[in-house]
Amino acid sequence: MRKVVYEVSRSPELGAGGGLVHAPIQPVEGEALPEVDGEIGGGTMLINIGPQHPATHGVLRLVIELDGETVIRCTPHIGYLHSSFEKLGEYRTWNQVIPLTDRMDYLAPLIYNCAYAMAVEKLMGIEVTERCKVVRVILMEMDRIFSHLLWLGTTAIDLGAFTVFLYTFQERERIYTLHENYTGARITTSATRIGGMMADLPAGWIEELEEFMDTFPRTLDEVDTLLTNNSIWVGRTQDVGTISAEDAVNFGLSGANLRASGVSYDIRKDRPYYDYETYDFDVPVGEHGDIYDRYLCRMEEMRQSLRILRQAIDRLPDGPINVDDPRVILPSKTAAMNDMESMIHHFKVVMEGVKAPVGESWFSVESSKGELGMYVVSDGGSKPVRWHVRGPSFINIAALPHMIEGALLSDVIAVNASLDIVLGEIDR
Amino acid sequence: MMLQAETVHQVGELSATGFVVASTIKILAAFSLVMVTVAMLTLLERKISAWMQDRLGPNRVGPGGLLQPAADGLKNILKEETNPAESHRIFFNLAPMLSIIPALVTFAVIPFAAPLPTQWGLVEMVIADVPVGVLFLLAFSSLGVYGIVIAGWSSSNKYALLGGLRAGAQMISYEIALGLSLLSVFFLVGNVRLTEVVTMQQELGLWFALPLAASFILFWISVFAETNRLPFDLPEAESELVTGYHTEYSSMKFSMFFIAEYAHVLTASALMATLFLGGWDIPGWAGDNIRVIGDGTVVGGEPAWWITLLTFLAFLLKTAFFILVFMVVRWTVPRFRYDQVMDLGWKIMLPVALAVVVITAGTILTLDELGVEYGLVYGLILTVVNLAMLAAFLLILDRGRVLAGTGSLTEKRREAQEKARLRRREEAMTTSTGSTAD
Known part of the structure; x- marks a missing residue:
């Protein structure tokens, strides 16, 4: 035989x-x-x-x-989607790196845009305007919902609930439209610039966002009805893929995966940036560290993001969106066309790129998937010498074997889905 | 709907030639009807899912997408057929046939309308009124699992193999609960002929769905498992096993599995309609209580072509109801895990079905001993008993009590983790001593 x-x-x-x-x-x-x-x-x-x-x-x-x-x-x-983003970044000027960042996590591109811009601004000692801060908070929270919705839909479809997937994708489609109305692109937003944004919010954009915020909770409630108390869903997710708080910390998990294990660590609360300490929101923390707790945490995070969005829209100040710093910001088109000095300024910024002082900086934000850190090193030129990303998915997936050894084949799919990974960022 | 004073009508018996002709016509008609319905079911499923998910569904081919199944069929015939290099060729080709034939054959014993009087004699509206109807049905529907298991095994594909194994285990487990819940029906009917089941429901004045409510629900759940529909679609769990047992199949062979699934759904729905919803019986009307007693003689109402037509419509409606439930459930719930399906089958369904059979049998025996006449009162007493059993069953099934997470497998899990750890240590030792397999 x-x-x-x-x-x-x-x-x-x-x-x-x-x-x-x-x-x-x-x-x-x-x-x-x-x-x-x-x-x-x-x-x-x-x-x-x-x-x-x-x-x-x-x-x-x-x-x-x-x-x-x-x-x-x-x-x-891993490595099937390797694109060498970090190395590519070394051959691009500071602003040219931004399109690379949104291709890493195409499920929450604006968070990656913002995180990178923040790290470079920290290196250059630029304080962005108040309006820019609030706009970036709005964009990041919007994309947190965007990414969590995809997570919810794909996890549900992996467990066999197809309808939930389409419900969440309808809501995602509306965020895509918001992306498109602001940046012109649906996924590859590339919205930030060093020192500000690519443009101010278009007229009526906030109203569109508010309309989304008004109707979105209804879909969330529908999904809640379909899943939260569904005995099959509970049976498939509770006590599956459990990781203890200690193990979660040791594996370096972050984001909802860590919080579901009972560790209350959210950078928005613990190392606040962009005045997150002044927003009123809660950080949901689970206790069992299983798929169900991760699910509950993310569902609640979407609701909390809505709260933050409401407060941010209320406090959105008028004023310039870009800093008044000729080193990084282009002069207005009118000025560049009519005024010699402005034209020279425009030419220099475009041809030589923004220059950052010698040094290094690290900035981490709470992305939808966990702690997203951006590390940039400058030798004083217009390109980064080294650009490194601490990708949350890359670190979260390392805990996958630990969670599923001893479980069943069906659990592998469920646990993998529950970790909320994105391969673009893992392979970079 | 009690039988009126035994009115006897003599219609006349079919001659041998007449029987052959009538049977051929019935076979051809039923076959084409089933195949067309199956094709339309695929469209219906897509339309229903679209409707549930705020989409449009297929709407490009023909008016409202009505010709979509034809386009799909054509596409599947024209597609290239692939045969995996390592497959077991004979079984690989045999499996789709084994899967589709039982699904179609089972339809033969289901009575779909009241008998039709013709000038050549009385034609019964069932292809083959086999005296062992239900046994025939059980035998053939369990043959379907061979198709799936053989498909899974002969593909030489691991996903397919796992799918086939799951299908085998699942269908065998639920076959038992299915058979047991059928027993109660035959306590009442005293026969396994399906036409008799319809007649006895007319005579009782109640469809068996009420007096045998507990068996009905058990049967319904088992049928979901038997047809591999969500939440029991583990054999083809798309997210885990790609498409399970038919991963390696393409073109028309794939299509045959697809047709078999829908044919199963159709047959199962028709069977449930017959067993528990009175078959072709029209509720609240005694005119259709037609009972054939052989030799072209009928007792009860007088057969007529329009009665046949009306009863056929009633049968279609009842079948459609079950099909709709099949579809709505599929697009609502997530999928079970393999061990949960087994737990539900062996630890819940089997004992509950046994208990239901015993209690129902006891009740029927007591009623007969007490001399209660077979009729409405008889049915109502059974209804009360069965509803009580059903309530108890649903209480057991209540969320959180049956479907535990993998937490229930703590021992197994720990064992596997220990094994994994040992394995890693061994590997670390072999690599450190430098004796790698390369």
């Missing part, structure tokens, strides 16, 4: 000489390996989920060893 044993003890992507092999896992003829559990009398099954699979949220690949349907071991493989 022919027996095929799958041999995976070496790094599956690389051959003996370090070269790439086309069939990473090769069948080896022969007897079953002794390490295969003999107690049950059957071998384990190696199953490959992804990179092309309906539930891997991009191109994540999980190599899973199954005993029946119980997961014995899980190895995540």
Whole structure:
């Protein structure tokens, strides 16, 4: 009888000489390996989920060893979406890096735009205008809802609830429209500039946002009705993918994944930026660290984001959106066309780029997925010498094997979905 | 709806030739009707899901998208057929047939209208009124699982294999609850002929959905599992197993699984309508209480073509009701996990179905002993007993009591984690001593 044993003890992507092999896992003829559990009398099954699979949220690949349907071991493989963003950034001027940031997390692009701009502004010692601060808070909170909605929809569809997915995508579509009305793009927003924004908010934009905020809670309530007390949903999510507070901290989890385990850590509260300390909002904290708590936390975070949005709209001041700093901000088009000095100024800023002083800076914000840190180093030129991103998804996914070893195959999908990862940012 | 004073009508029996002709016509008509309905069901499902999700659904092919199924069918026939290199060719080709044939054949024993009088004799509106109707039905519907298991195994694909295994385990588990909940029906009918089931419901004056409410609900749940519809669609759980057992199938072979699923839904709905909603019986009207006693003789109402037509409509409506519930449920709830399905099947459904059978049998025996006449009072007493059982069952099923998370598997989980840790340590040792497999 022919027996095929799958041999995976070496790094599956690389051959003996370090070269790439086309069939990473090769069948080896022969007897079953002794390490295969003999107690049950059957071998384990190696199953490959992804990179092309309906539930891997991009191109994540999980190599899973199954005993029946119980997961014995899980190895995540990343890098299928590698785009070398950080290295690319070193060949672009400070402002040109911004389009790279929104391609990392295309589910909450504005948060990444803002975070990068903040890090560079900190390096250059620029304090943005009050209006800009509030506008950025509005944009970031809007994208937090945007990203959480995608999480909600995809997690639901991974557990079989298809309708929820389309409900959330209808709401996302409205945020897409808001993106488009402001930046002209639906996903690749590239909205921020060093020292301000690409433009002020267009007329009527705030009203559109308010309309969204008025009707959005209804959808949220509908989803709440469909899922929160649904006994199948509860059965699929409670006590699944549990991680203790201690383990969560040790794995470096952040965002809702960490808070669901009972650690109250939210950068908006603990290291407030942009006057977050003056906004009145709560940070939901779970206690069990399972999928259900993550779900509850994110649902509540969306409601809290709405609260922040309301307060931000109320306090949105008039005034300029960009700083009055000729080093970073272009003169107005009219001035550049009519006035010699302004034209020279325009030419210099465009051709040489914004220059940052020698030094380094780190700035972290609470993104929808966790702590998003931006680290930039400057040698005094117009390009970063080093740009590093502390991506929350990249660190969160490291805890995946810990959470699913010993769970069932169906749980793998559920836990993976509940972590809210985005592969663009993991692979960078 | 009690039988009036035994009125006997002599219509005349079909000759042998007449029987063959009538049967052929019935087979052809039923087959085309089932196939067309199945095609329309795919459209209906997409329309219903669209309606539930604030979308439009298919609306490009034909008026309102009515020709969409035809376009899909055409596309599937024209598509390239792929055969995986390592598949077991014979079984790989056999599986779709094994899956579709039982789904279609089961329709043969379901009576779909009152008998039709013709000038050549009385034609019963059932393709084959087999004396062992329900046994035939159970036998063939459980054959369907072979198709799925063989498809899963012969594809040489791990997702397909897991899907096939799940399907096998699931269908076998629920077959038992299904069979047990059927038993109560036959206590009342005293026969397994499906035409008899319809007649006895007319005679009782109540559809069995009420006097056998507990069995009805159990049967309904089991049917969901048997047809692999959400929340029991684990064999093809898209997010986990890509599409489960038919991952490797393409073109018309894939389509056949698809047709089989909808044919199952249709047959199951028709069966539930027959067993529990009075089949083709029109409620509140005694004119359709037509009972064939052989030799072309009927007892009760006088058969007429318009009665046949009306009863057929009633049957369609009842079937449509169950189909709609199938579809609305599918687009509402999430999917069970594999162990939860097994728990529900073996730990809840099986004992509950057993208890229901015993209690129902006891009640029927007591009623017969007490000399209560088979009629409305008889039915109402059974209704009370069954509703009480149903309430108790729903109380057990109440959220949080049955479906626990993986927390219920703590031991298993810890074991696997321990195993994983040992494995890692061993690996660390082998790599440190430098004896890698390369």
